[in-house]
Amino acid sequence: MAIIVKKPAPLTFWERIYLPAILKGLGMTMRHMIKTLAGGGVTIRYPEQHKRVPNNYRALHVMPTWEDGHIKCVACEMCSTVCPANAITVHAEEDENPEIEKRAAFYEIDELRCIFCGFCEEVCPRDAIHLTKNYEFVTDNREGFLYGMDRLTKTGRLVSELEAKENKDR
Amino acid sequence: MDSAVVATVILALIKIALILAVLFTGVAYYSLAERKFSAFMQDRIGPNRCGPFALLQPLADGVKFFLKEDVIPHHVDKVLYLAAPAMAMIPAMATIAVVPFADPIPAPASGLFASLGQIQFQLADINVGMLYIFAVSGLAVYGVVIAGWASNNKYALLGSLRASAQMISYELTLGLSVLGVFMVYETLQLDAIVAAQTTYISFLPVAIPKWGIVVQPLGFLLFLIATFAETSRLPFDLPEGEAEIVAGYHVEYGSMKFMLFMLAEYSHMIIASAVITCLFLGGWNLPWVDMSGLPAAQRVAAQLAVFTAKAGFFAFLFIWVRWTLPRFRYDQLMRLGWKVLLPLAIANLVATGAFYVVKYTVGIG
Numbered sequence: 001m002a003i004i005v006k007k008p009a010p011l012t013f014w015e016r017i018y019l020p021a022i023l024k025g026l027g028m029t030m031r032h033m034i035k036t037l038a039g040g041g042v043t044i045r046y047p048e049q050h051k052r053v054p055n056n057y058r059a060l061h062v063m064p065t066w067e068d069g070h071i072k073c074v075a076c077e078m079c080s081t082v083c084p085a086n087a088i089t090v091h092a093e094e095d096e097n098p099e100i101e102k103r104a105a106f107y108e109i110d111e112l113r114c115i116f117c118g119f120c121e122e123v124c125p126r127d128a129i130h131l132t133k134n135y136e137f138v139t140d141n142r143e144g145f146l147y148g149m150d151r152l153t154k155t156g157r158l159v160s161e162l163e164a165k166e167n168k169d170r
Numbered sequence: 171m172d173s174a175v176v177a178t179v180i181l182a183l184i185k186i187a188l189i190l191a192v193l194f195t196g197v198a199y200y201s202l203a204e205r206k207f208s209a210f211m212q213d214r215i216g217p218n219r220c221g222p223f224a225l226l227q228p229l230a231d232g233v234k235f236f237l238k239e240d241v242i243p244h245h246v247d248k249v250l251y252l253a254a255p256a257m258a259m260i261p262a263m264a265t266i267a268v269v270p271f272a273d274p275i276p277a278p279a280s281g282l283f284a285s286l287g288q289i290q291f292q293l294a295d296i297n298v299g300m301l302y303i304f305a306v307s308g309l310a311v312y313g314v315v316i317a318g319w320a321s322n323n324k325y326a327l328l329g330s331l332r333a334s335a336q337m338i339s340y341e342l343t344l345g346l347s348v349l350g351v352f353m354v355y356e357t358l359q360l361d362a363i364v365a366a367q368t369t370y371i372s373f374l375p376v377a378i379p380k381w382g383i384v385v386q387p388l389g390f391l392l393f394l395i396a397t398f399a400e401t402s403r404l405p406f407d408l409p410e411g412e413a414e415i416v417a418g419y420h421v422e423y424g425s426m427k428f429m430l431f432m433l434a435e436y437s438h439m440i441i442a443s444a445v446i447t448c449l450f451l452g453g454w455n456l457p458w459v460d461m462s463g464l465p466a467a468q469r470v471a472a473q474l475a476v477f478t479a480k481a482g483f484f485a486f487l488f489i490w491v492r493w494t495l496p497r498f499r500y501d502q503l504m505r506l507g508w509k510v511l512l513p514l515a516i517a518n519l520v521a522t523g524a525f526y527v528v529k530y531t532v533g534i535g
Contacts, residue, residue: 019391025494033210043215 198228238425250320258313329418333409347392364453382450
């Protein structure tokens with residue numbers, strides 16, 4: 001069975017002089033330019049504007065506290081056990097409150113090791129650790145990424161700032 | 171020394187300083203415009219960090235070029251390698267000398283320039299203006315060829331080979347396409363060509379300005395296309411062809427030497443825009459608007475604005491086309507130049523000549 005090669009139809013005169021096609025192309029680029037200039041651009045101007053991230057976005061951790069300021073964490077060490085990246089270090093001590101028994105004497109998350117899988121949040125029996133959607137916590141030294149209890153209890157505030165930014169930009 | 175000579179020299183120096191200042195500022199902001207418009211056409215934002223609307227970006231680029239280390243590779247021919255950027259730059263700057271920007275104004279009645287009678291907005295009003303432009307811009311190819319040869323690099327050599335073949339091929343079309351314009355206006359002097367375009371086509375009932383684009387539409391199209399090739403802009407940017415030969419003839423150049431090539435390329439485009447405006451779009455004149463009644467200062471300002479707007483459109487067209495069309499293949503480029511544009515240019519020339527023969531024998535218009 002012979003293979004029939006279908007030759008493209010010969011170009012017409014208007015196609016052969018190319019100019020209509022060029023004008024069509026120029027029209028297309030101009031349309032895109034006008035669209036972008038009229039505010040139809042897709043670029044998010046990052047430091048000034050923020051992309052709205054979904055609420056289940058996983059970034060910097062927060063350790064919620066009770067209303068009296070007492071930390072929720074009971075130092076069960078389940079988070080540090082489940083952590084696939086070994087990013088969490090917990091040392092327990094006895095709490096003065098006999099109903100709580102145990103509390104964290106030392107709690108530190110190395111955000112450089114963390115892979116933001118969210119297992120710590122899932123495994124926590126006391127709802128004492130969350131991953132917020134605050135992804136803006138860069139510093140220029142490694143120590144700055146070691147988040148101890150003192151800082152982890154306050155990162156929730158950064159989230160409300162981020163949300164304010166997102167709302168401002170939209 | 172004769173005071174008229176002194177006045178002429180001082181005036182020429184002032185004009186050189188002003189024209190170069192405007193040209194280089196224009197080049198700087200042309201490069202910014204290129205980046206911004208290319209961004210808009212690709213649904214992007216473009217540079218927006220340096221000052222309001224990135225207006226300080228050219229300055230930052232310039233500072234960057236100045237601070238770059240000035241490398242001279244070991245394998246280059248040093249003398250030619252260093253001379254090539256200047257050879258590219260000088261023709262680009264020299265061509266603007268004959269471009270007029272506005273009607274001359276009367277010189278102040280007293281003072282140094284009184285003896286001159288009038289002040290022209292043109293550096294050199296020579297009667298072979300267009301011929302001078304062709305002659306000088308023809309030299310531009312030397313900068314490119316010598317840069318490619320002296321670099322002792324295969325990509326650079328390929329780029330310069332392509333550039334020389336391209337520029338020589340399209341120079342023919344460039345020269346032939348504009349001959350029709352000289353036939354119509356019967357002069358090579360640019361300000362005389364502009365002055366001739368203030369009249370209207372005589373035998374038509376409606377007043378249509380006798381612009382080059384009206385009386386020589388094919389010549390205009392051919393000249394425009396050949397100009398794109400001469401300035402090695404897309405779709406004729408084979409001398410650079412980033413994807414194929416890295417950066418072509420200037421691949422071995424860095425810092426200020428590279429900047430000179432960039433300056434030359436962008437000044438070429440600005441001057442080409444100005445020349446097209448003079449030849450085909452009536453220069454600084456608007457049709458149906460008579461600006462000669464205005465006071466000198468206002469008239470010059472208006473004419474400069476009109477000229478800038480017209481030349482600016484063509485400058486924008488260079489950018490616009492660049493971000494629309496892909497690059498030609500080398501054989502396509504040669505076929506277009508020799509088998510399409512050149513015959514068309516000759517046909518246009520013959521047709522224009524035939525028209526004038528008929529016109530003078532029959533006596534219409």
